[in-house]
Structure formats: structure tokens, C-alpha cells
Amino acid sequence: MDTRFSAYDNKPWLAAYGSSISQTLPPARHPNLGHLVHSACQRFAEQTAFTCVVPNGMNGSLSYRQLADASDAFAAYLRIDCKLEAGDRVAVQLPNGLAYPVVAFGVFKAGCVLVNTNPLYTASEMLHQFNDSGAKVLVIVDMFADKLAAVVPQSKITHVVLAAVSEMFPALPNLIVRGVQKVWSKVLPPIPALAVPVLRLSAALAAGTASAKATPGVVQTYWRGVAASDVAALQYTGGTTGVSKAAMLTHANFLANIEQVLAMGRSHMGSNECVLTALPLYHIFAFVANLLCFVEIGARNILVPSPRPVQNLQRAIENYPITWITGVNTLFNGLMNEEWFTAFPPKHLKAAIAGGTALHSAVAARWQSITGTRVAEGFGLTECSPVVTFNPLSGVAKPDSIGIPVPGTGVRLVQDDGQPAAVGEPGELIVQGPQTMAGYWNRADETAIVQKDGWLYTGDVAVMDAQGYFRIVDRKKDLVLVSGFNVYPNEVEDALSKMGAILEAAVVGIPDPRSGEGVRAYVVKNPDFEGELTAAAVIAHCKSLLTDYKIPKSVVFRAELPKTPVGKILRKDLKAEVKTEFAAR
Amino acid sequence: MLTPLETTLLGIMMMVIMLGMGASLTFRDFLIAFKKPKGVLVGLLCQFGIMPFLGYLLAVVLGLPPALAVGLILMGCMPGGTTSNIFTYFSKGVLALSIMMTSVSTLCAVVFVPALIAFYSKLAGVTGEFAIPAANVAQVLVVLLVPTVIGMVLRKANPNVGATVELIGSMLGIFVILFLIVSWVPRNYQLLLSTPWYVFFAAIGLGLFGMVLGYFLSRAVRQDLNRSRTISLETGIQNGPLAVLIVTLTFTGEMQQQVLLVPVLYSLFIVLSSSAVTVWYRSMATREALARDAAKVATA
Numbered sequence: 001m002d003t004r005f006s007a008y009d010n011k012p013w014l015a016a017y018g019s020s021i022s023q024t025l026p027p028a029r030h031p032n033l034g035h036l037v038h039s040a041c042q043r044f045a046e047q048t049a050f051t052c053v054v055p056n057g058m059n060g061s062l063s064y065r066q067l068a069d070a071s072d073a074f075a076a077y078l079r080i081d082c083k084l085e086a087g088d089r090v091a092v093q094l095p096n097g098l099a100y101p102v103v104a105f106g107v108f109k110a111g112c113v114l115v116n117t118n119p120l121y122t123a124s125e126m127l128h129q130f131n132d133s134g135a136k137v138l139v140i141v142d143m144f145a146d147k148l149a150a151v152v153p154q155s156k157i158t159h160v161v162l163a164a165v166s167e168m169f170p171a172l173p174n175l176i177v178r179g180v181q182k183v184w185s186k187v188l189p190p191i192p193a194l195a196v197p198v199l200r201l202s203a204a205l206a207a208g209t210a211s212a213k214a215t216p217g218v219v220q221t222y223w224r225g226v227a228a229s230d231v232a233a234l235q236y237t238g239g240t241t242g243v244s245k246a247a248m249l250t251h252a253n254f255l256a257n258i259e260q261v262l263a264m265g266r267s268h269m270g271s272n273e274c275v276l277t278a279l280p281l282y283h284i285f286a287f288v289a290n291l292l293c294f295v296e297i298g299a300r301n302i303l304v305p306s307p308r309p310v311q312n313l314q315r316a317i318e319n320y321p322i323t324w325i326t327g328v329n330t331l332f333n334g335l336m337n338e339e340w341f342t343a344f345p346p347k348h349l350k351a352a353i354a355g356g357t358a359l360h361s362a363v364a365a366r367w368q369s370i371t372g373t374r375v376a377e378g379f380g381l382t383e384c385s386p387v388v389t390f391n392p393l394s395g396v397a398k399p400d401s402i403g404i405p406v407p408g409t410g411v412r413l414v415q416d417d418g419q420p421a422a423v424g425e426p427g428e429l430i431v432q433g434p435q436t437m438a439g440y441w442n443r444a445d446e447t448a449i450v451q452k453d454g455w456l457y458t459g460d461v462a463v464m465d466a467q468g469y470f471r472i473v474d475r476k477k478d479l480v481l482v483s484g485f486n487v488y489p490n491e492v493e494d495a496l497s498k499m500g501a502i503l504e505a506a507v508v509g510i511p512d513p514r515s516g517e518g519v520r521a522y523v524v525k526n527p528d529f530e531g532e533l534t535a536a537a538v539i540a541h542c543k544s545l546l547t548d549y550k551i552p553k554s555v556v557f558r559a560e561l562p563k564t565p566v567g568k569i570l571r572k573d574l575k576a577e578v579k580t581e582f583a584a585r
Numbered sequence: 586m587l588t589p590l591e592t593t594l595l596g597i598m599m600m601v602i603m604l605g606m607g608a609s610l611t612f613r614d615f616l617i618a619f620k621k622p623k624g625v626l627v628g629l630l631c632q633f634g635i636m637p638f639l640g641y642l643l644a645v646v647l648g649l650p651p652a653l654a655v656g657l658i659l660m661g662c663m664p665g666g667t668t669s670n671i672f673t674y675f676s677k678g679v680l681a682l683s684i685m686m687t688s689v690s691t692l693c694a695v696v697f698v699p700a701l702i703a704f705y706s707k708l709a710g711v712t713g714e715f716a717i718p719a720a721n722v723a724q725v726l727v728v729l730l731v732p733t734v735i736g737m738v739l740r741k742a743n744p745n746v747g748a749t750v751e752l753i754g755s756m757l758g759i760f761v762i763l764f765l766i767v768s769w770v771p772r773n774y775q776l777l778l779s780t781p782w783y784v785f786f787a788a789i790g791l792g793l794f795g796m797v798l799g800y801f802l803s804r805a806v807r808q809d810l811n812r813s814r815t816i817s818l819e820t821g822i823q824n825g826p827l828a829v830l831i832v833t834l835t836f837t838g839e840m841q842q843q844v845l846l847v848p849v850l851y852s853l854f855i856v857l858s859s860s861a862v863t864v865w866y867r868s869m870a871t872r873e874a875l876a877r878d879a880a881k882v883a884t885a
Contacts, residue, residue, distance in 0.1 A: 056751065057744035173745045176752060311680070318611065319744050340681065343617045528809075 005420045008412040013404035013468025018395050020267035025408025025434065028255035029296075033108040033232055034223025036255070036296060041068035044298035052097045052169070052303040054177055057315035060169030062098050064298070067105065070168075070205055072219045074106025077208030079222055082137050082159045086111035086225065089234065091135035091157075092282070093117040093126070093144070096303040099163035099201055100281050101291065103139045111222045114233040115246070116282040118565060119143075123150040125244070130155040133234050133246060133441065139163060139201070143181070146189035152196060160194065163201040165305050228252035234441050235284050237382035246441035253385040254292060256434035260406035261293050264390045268350050273299035275324040276316060276346075278307035278331060280565060284386040285355050289326050299324075310334035317341065321348040328356040330567035333363050336370060345371040351393055355380060357568040358472065358490065360497065361399040377402055379472060381458055383450065385435040388458075389470055401469045402462070409433035411470070412455070413462055421463070426473045426486075429462040430455040461488070478571055480509035481517050482549045489519075489571065492552065495545040496521055499538065501529040506561050506569045510554060511582050518553035522574055524561060533557070591768055592833045598761050599830055600732045605754010606667050606691070607736020608747040609684050618685050624816070627806055628665075628686035631799040631820035633697045637661045639794055641705040647783045651715045652840065655706060656847035657787050659717060660828050662701040664690035668758040669822035672859045676866035678815035686819045691733070695726045715844070717835050725831055761826040762852050769849055773842075780846065788850035792858050796821030814866045822859055825852030 002009075014023055030036040041049075045065040053059045062070070078084045090107045092114060094100045107114045115133045117126065119141050126147060130138065131154075139161040140148070148160060166177035182188045191198060199207070212218050232254055234246035262269070275294045279286040281303075294301055302320050306312055313335065316322075325346075327335075332354065335341045352367060352375040359377045367375045376393055379402035380386030388411065391403035405411045413427030414420060421427025436456045439447040450457045461473040474488035481487070489507035496505035503526040512518035521542075525533045535555035542551045562573040618625045640661020644654035665687040673683035699719035706716055736754070740747025770777065799820030803813035828848040836844050 053744075056748040057740070058748045059744055170745060172749060176749060180752075315744065318613070339617055340613070343620055344613050 005412050022263050032226040032251040037105045040295050048300045050301045053316040055312040058173040070102040071105035073205040073208035075109035075219045076212035077204045078110040080211035081207050089113045089115050089133045089135040090137045091115040091117050093119050093140040095119050095305045099167040109223045111226045123147045126151045143187050145191050149192035160198045161204045235382050247382045248438040249385050257385040263407045268393050273323045276302050276322045278304045284382045322346040323348050323350045325352045328567045329359050349373045383437045398469050401471050426461050426463050429458045429460045483515040485549045487550050499541045501533045508574045520554040521552040522556050602754045602757050603729045604732040604736040605751045607733035608740040608751040632690045635798050637701045643787045651711045652843035655711045655715045656844045658705045660851050662698050663823040663828050664694040665819050666822045666824040669819045672863045676863040677870035682815050699723045789854045792821040792855045
């Protein structure tokens, strides 16, 4: 053992586990995800598994029994009608809705590999993802069927299945929602003619049910043969380096992460939980935290197809006894700017879970005072399926901290030269544990960059305090090097966000002839601020909070900042702008 | 004039519209409105302060004869129309505020409307046969509260039924106006042709001036741009079908025909003018709506 890292390898955070969190990771309860779904559906058959709520309050639900039947039917459709083999890839491009769990669980039960795809992707992004993964079946929301013509002929896709946002709703609400989509908001394009078969999900399920009838119990034979080490999902990531690549996440990865998340939260979870799923399920955070973890404990998932504008959540929050909410900073922030939410926060709420991007301490504090519950921030990344650290729900939660590593996880902070970072000093966070991916799909070179000596390099710079709580300082590659000094954009952004006239800000480096790099702030003015906001005022504000080399040399005003679907600010887009801007000079 | 069958039909449709309005509401909404009453109070001020006075002022300045004057004053005294919620939706306004203003003004209408009609009619010198009995108005409004409450209960009991009723109710709001166009205009095109310009001016102006004044009053009491636009639409858009119903229940024959002219003209033209205003507001709101969505916690 490498004793240099004993400060980390002694796991000082174990003391913070207290009595409610298991010191070691219990073994997985299921051999694979197909078994997990099958078992949950048997144990909780009569309970409601999913309810999808559209903005006007119309809704449809699936019980665990219905979920079992429908996902079995879809598994049979994939294996019999589409003639897929175990390990074949199925691309799923759906917003939150009842179709999503049916299809995703059907893929697992079929022993196939799930390729989660953002429904808002452009044709070229879709094509890259489908061809890179070699997807043979595509399940897509009908709202974006118009993109099929440009994508399907150039891919290996042999079957297309269309699902509606109001899929599996009762007849009248379904008719009204589809009517409104078609006539009112005109978001249902005509289905292009394709050389491959295109089926509605209901027809695919009917076909699967009919095909499976010949051999009762055939679906169980598909997933019973799946090994824990088999890949369960190709989860695309790495928009940050430009090339989108897939993390191979195995059944064992997911099963371990489910146990890890439940270990942190189980003491607060009963048998009648109701979780609000406003974040998209195709994203790894909601996929594991909301979908897999809460299905394992028999909870009810309230699915919201689109959380923007945040008003869309009102009926879902009013009409159901929400006990858990998962979200990102922007979602919590948005909710607290709604009168209906602050006047009547969900009264059954136990806790909120934050991830995806840094949670501002001001947002966390206000959430606590409005809802009376804690918002626990965690940290994760696609490559770790995703959860690495989490704030304990009882005991000490530290503001601005991403908490402590989950059971069974080793974390170290290393400096650029490979030496350990001293306690309290920044270093790159590296992870070892059962949740780390099997590697990048078909990209051994990229895998070698992030997986070294059994550790996964996250590219995030963090510091650990004496109690073993971690705090993210910034992305390693977002560091701005000013005259040899490290400037962490997060720190400057934090300072900027303390200025009332600023709504939000992003900081990147720009080339500077004297200091090598300089700090540039992209700033969005707060619409509530009356009066003019000048660069000089922004810089003067920063001077009151930051040392000289951290102060922005250049301030650019924007109407909005580029963001990912979950609300992370995309610094890479701004960096790309800077690059073109300075290349032209 | 409208036939008894049409009057009955109008009454039934009003019931369904109010059922739909009820289904768009929760009891919590009222509690919120009472907790933070400023927006709703400003709305009420516009609704029952500006609009009735505007109706009266236009009637006096344009020297309208009693039948038209009472129609215009009645129109000005009406609570907010449920169609304003649709226009607010399309203009990306604050939908909750619009729904709240419509509901609260409809509730308050039971007290305010009969009193205001009596006050301004008297002020304008409308008396005798053209005066609308306050009891009549109050009665209609109280009867309409019943479907509103049923709508609220429906929504709480079953969100799917509630949302369906809400949708049917708001579509019926547009349908009633189409119904008026189809049933009333062809039979009265002679009357329309002989109607002098200032009557059109009064019917159209009531809505437009109402929107302008509503906007500036809201800005004056420091409501933000988006709320001001919402209040503006809400102020200008009155419950036209309700006015038509009250007229048909109060007057008969030739008198009904005359008094009906302004409410019907108003109802026809408000659809056009608020559509135009909505398009304009929408373009203004697009940027601000995005910002509101991401608005941050105020820093200490």
C-alpha cells in the first residue's frame, strides 16, 4: 500500500457516517438490473410506480404490476420481433413520461444495452451517438420524429418506435394532450417515410406480448443470463472535451451505486416514498437517483416531462405527497422564486438532493428556511455511475461541501506531480470503487487518460478538511493561469454572484500578452436591478472581495449564458468563443 | 335581440365557463392572494376603479343616448373575463396572477358590480326604464358562483377531470363570442351599418384605454413589467358574455336590442384588439420570461 496517501486512505470521513450509515458497502441484492426490476415489481405489485403529470395537471399512472407487464412486452418485442441479441444497443430518446421506464426496463430485461439520448439533440448529434454506439433500435418521442429522415438512413437502426409524452394516459386526457400538442402548440410533426419499420409504442408492446405468448416465461430467460460485469448502459458524456464518448456502465456499477445511495439515505426512507422527478431521466443523476433507487424501494415517481418554465411543476407538487425532490441549483432557485411554492412548500418533504452542479450556499440556506428540510448536496460524474460523495442526511452537513465519500469508495486528492495534496490543499479528485465505469466504449486511448493504476481521474480539483468532507474548487481544465497563479473560476463566479445587480456569471481565461492568461467574466444583468451595470462597477465589486490577479480584466455582458439541459453553465462554449475571438486577432 | 332559446343557451354556457374557471383554481390560490395581496389589489383597483369610470367617461364625453350609455357602463363594471387567461398565456404573462384577478374580481363582483352600476348610471343620468336593477345583477352573479365552487371541488377530487373542464370552459369563452357573431351579427347588419362611429369608438376604446391605464397604474405602484402587462390585459378584457347575459335577463324586445349593442360590439372587437396587444406583449416578454425563470436569490 502506498502510505503517502494515508491521510485519504485512512478514510477520516468514516467517523461522520455515525450509526445510520453502513461503514462497508453491503453486497448487491440483485445479480443484474433485470432482476432488480422484476423483484421490485413482484414485491410492490399493487402500488403505483409512476405518475406522469403535464403542466395542466392531467396525468397517467402505472402500477408496478403494469410496469412489469409492459416492460416484459417490450423486452420480448426487442428480442423476438426486432431479433436483437443480448448486448445489442437500444437508443432511447425520451423525455420524462410513462414510456421511459417501460422502455428502459424492457431493455434491461432483454439483456440489451441502454443508450440514453437527449431528446433535444440535433440530427448530427444523434447520428454521432447512434453510429458510435451501433444502436439497432431507436425509441424516440414523436415530437422529434421529423429528425428521423436525416438520421435513420445513415445509421444501423433497423426498427424505430415512437412514444408520446402522454403515452399510457387515460383515453380522454391523452386525447386532449395530443390534441393540444397537434393543433395548439403544433409540436407533432408528420412522421417521415422510412425504409425501416416505424411502430407506435403501444403497437410494439402488443407485438411483444403476442410474440412472447408462444413461450411463457421467455423474458426471464433473457435477463437471467446477464452477468453483473456485462455492460448495462452506454452513457454519453464528455461534452467538456468536445468529443462525445460513452462510459460503459455495467450492471454491477449501477447495483453498487444504488446500494451506496441507499446506504446514505435509507435511514430517512420508509415504504411510502414519493419522489418528484423533474430532472431528465436520460441524465445519469436522475436515472440512478430517481429511477433505479426509488424503484428498488417501491416508491412512487412523479415524472414531469419538462420542468421549464418552473411553473410546470406546480400541479405535480400540489397534487401529490412529495417526500423527496432531486434537483440542480437552478431548479431549487427557480422554485423559490414562485409564489405558489414559497407560500405552500410540499409539507411531506423529507429532504432534497442536489447534484449536477455546485449548489450555492444562499440557495441551500433559503431552501432550508422555506421548506424546513435539508438540501443535501452530492457529487458525481457519469464515469462513476454517478455518485461519489454525499452529505449525510443526519449529523453534519457542511455548506458548500459535496460531503463525504459513499461506502465502499476510496477518494484521494493528487497534485499534478502525482504527490498527494496535503489536507486542506487543492488536488485532483480521484476515485476507486465498485461504481467506476468499465471504460469508454471503443476508446482505449481516452480510457487510459482517466483510468490509471485502478483510479479514476475526475478532472475536478477539490480540497478535504480534517473531518473528511470534500469541497470542489473547480474543474482542472477550467483553471486560469495568471502570471503563474492559479485562478479558480468558481471562486470569481461566487464573488460576482454576490453582486445584487448580477443574475449569473461565468468566468474563463483569455490570452494576455503580459500575464499569459487573464480573467474574463461573462455577466448576465439581474432584471430586477434598475439602472445601468458597467464593467467598472463589476470590477470595483470584485476588488472588494478578491486579490489582484483574480480580478476580471475584461467583462462581457450577455442576455444569457450557454447551459446544458440540466442547467450547468457551459464554460467550454465560452472558451470556444474566446478562442475564435483571439484567433481572429 | 336574442331568442329565449339563445338566452338559455348563453346562460348554460356561462355556467360551464364558470365551472372551468373554478377548475383552474385551488383554495390555496386564494390564501396566497390574501397573503400577498398587492397584485390582486392593484388588479381590483383597475377592474372596479378604472374601468367603470372609463365607461362612464366615454358615455358622457361622446354623449351616448341612455340605452347605449347603460350598455357601456355595464360593460365597464363587469369583472374580468376568463378569456383574459388565454391571452395572458399567449403573451407569456403571469398566468397565476391573471387567473387570480379574474377569480377575485368575479367574487367581489357580487358586491361591487350592482353598486357601481347604480352609482354610475345615476351619475350619467340614466334612470327609469333603462336602469338595471341591482338585485338582478347580484342574483346572476351569485348563481354563477355555484359552478365556480363545483369546479374547484372537481379539480381537487380529480385533476384529469378538473383540467378537462378547465380547458372546455376556456374554449367555450371564445366559442360564446363566435356564437354571438354567428347568431347576432347577420340579423343585425343593418343596425351595424347605421351605427355611428362614436359607438364603435366607445366599444373599442373601452378595452384599449383600459389596457393602457391598467399598465401605467401597475407601473406607478412598482409592479414589474411582466405583471404590469398581465394586469393591463386583465383590465382591458371584461367578461363580455356576462354583460350580454345580464342584459338579456333584464330587458326585452327593442330595448334589449339597443342596450345589447355596446356589449356585443365590445365582445367582438376585444378579441381582435387583445390579440394584437398579445402579440406585441409576447415579443416584449420573451427575454424577461427567460430571465425570470433563472432569477437568483437576492444577495444579502
